[in-house]
Amino acid sequence: MKIIRCKDIINLLSDFYDNEIDNEIETLFWEHIEECKRCLSLVHNFEKTLELYHSFKPIKLEPQMKREFHRWLHIEIKKITIKKYKYKK
Amino acid sequence: MTQLSSQLIRKDLDEATLISLAKNGNTSAFEKLIKRYEEKIYSLAYRILQDKEEAFDVLQDTAMSAFKNLKNFQSKSSFSTWIYRIALNFALMRKRKQKAQLKKAQIIDSEDSDKLPQFAEIAEQNLLGNYVDWSENPVISLENQELRKVLQEAINKLPDKYRNVIILKEIEGRSIEETAKILGLSISAVKTRLHRARLYLKWFLEKYITKGQMV
Numbered sequence: 001m002k003i004i005r006c007k008d009i010i011n012l013l014s015d016f017y018d019n020e021i022d023n024e025i026e027t028l029f030w031e032h033i034e035e036c037k038r039c040l041s042l043v044h045n046f047e048k049t050l051e052l053y054h055s056f057k058p059i060k061l062e063p064q065m066k067r068e069f070h071r072w073l074h075i076e077i078k079k080i081t082i083k084k085y086k087y088k089k
Numbered sequence: 090m091t092q093l094s095s096q097l098i099r100k101d102l103d104e105a106t107l108i109s110l111a112k113n114g115n116t117s118a119f120e121k122l123i124k125r126y127e128e129k130i131y132s133l134a135y136r137i138l139q140d141k142e143e144a145f146d147v148l149q150d151t152a153m154s155a156f157k158n159l160k161n162f163q164s165k166s167s168f169s170t171w172i173y174r175i176a177l178n179f180a181l182m183r184k185r186k187q188k189a190q191l192k193k194a195q196i197i198d199s200e201d202s203d204k205l206p207q208f209a210e211i212a213e214q215n216l217l218g219n220y221v222d223w224s225e226n227p228v229i230s231l232e233n234q235e236l237r238k239v240l241q242e243a244i245n246k247l248p249d250k251y252r253n254v255i256i257l258k259e260i261e262g263r264s265i266e267e268t269a270k271i272l273g274l275s276i277s278a279v280k281t282r283l284h285r286a287r288l289y290l291k292w293f294l295e296k297y298i299t300k301g302q303m304v
Contacts (some may be wrong), residue, residue, distance in 0.1 A: 059131075
């Protein structure tokens with residue numbers, strides 16, 4: 001019969017969190033953390049850490065920067081296209 | 090202006106059509122295509138560089154490079170992966186320059202003096218002494234400005250190979266498969282790095298929480 005130790009819990013944290021753990025191991029994982037307070041805390045803290053990172057706000061391009069970028073892009077690719085066209089001629 | 094580029098581009102055109110039009114010289118289609126990714130490119134660059142202007146420069150570099158090299162884009166991979174890869178390379182190049190300049194000015198102090206422990210040591214620490222569950226502590230929230238800074242600092246301090254995976258997968262929300270393609274790594278390598286990076290981040294956070302006696 002397989003036994004899961006505290007060290008294994010550390011190695012399995014990501015697979016457990018990402019739901020990529022197979023059923024048999026998952027049962028053993030649960031059995032272990034129900035018995036082991038330390039590992040239960042470890043799982044909680046691990047999940048909390050990821051929750052914090054996942055809730056980072058998206059970085060947005062400021063409207064003025066966006067307008068500047070669109071203007072720049074339009075001009076620059078036109079320049080390249082014209083150069084190419086002249087070269088072909 | 091070519092005949093194609095004078096065509097009106099409908100807003101709802103699918104990506105494959107836009108790519109095909111852009112490859113045939115339709116500049117308007119290329120602009121539309123880039124506009125679909127501009128926020129993501131900027132965000133990725135900002136996460137790596139922590140500087141608005143540098144991130145904006147990466148956006149410009151990426152757009153230019155994509156325009157010049159679009160003919161080399163093979164539809165076998167997704168456009169999203171392709172453009173992310175370009176953006177990441179430009180961002181990492183700038184990051185290296187930033188680091189070199191800081192080193193020159195001898196501003197880097199904490200990064201060198203505060204070397205990261207080996208991964209095994211971090212894993213080991215979870216098995217030693219009293220281990221406190223701080224997950225339910227109301228102070229541990231992103232509303233807490235100081236904590237947010239600590240989290241950002243923790244990401245910045247991660248070695249590149251871990252930081253890139255965390256930014257792409259955890260913060261920018263790319264899948265494991267796409268992260269692997271963007272970084273040119275195998276899926277199992279991404280999973281290993283992701284797991285280690287997550288444990289590093291938990292370690293950083295715990296260090297701050299226990300030092301600051303928040304729990």
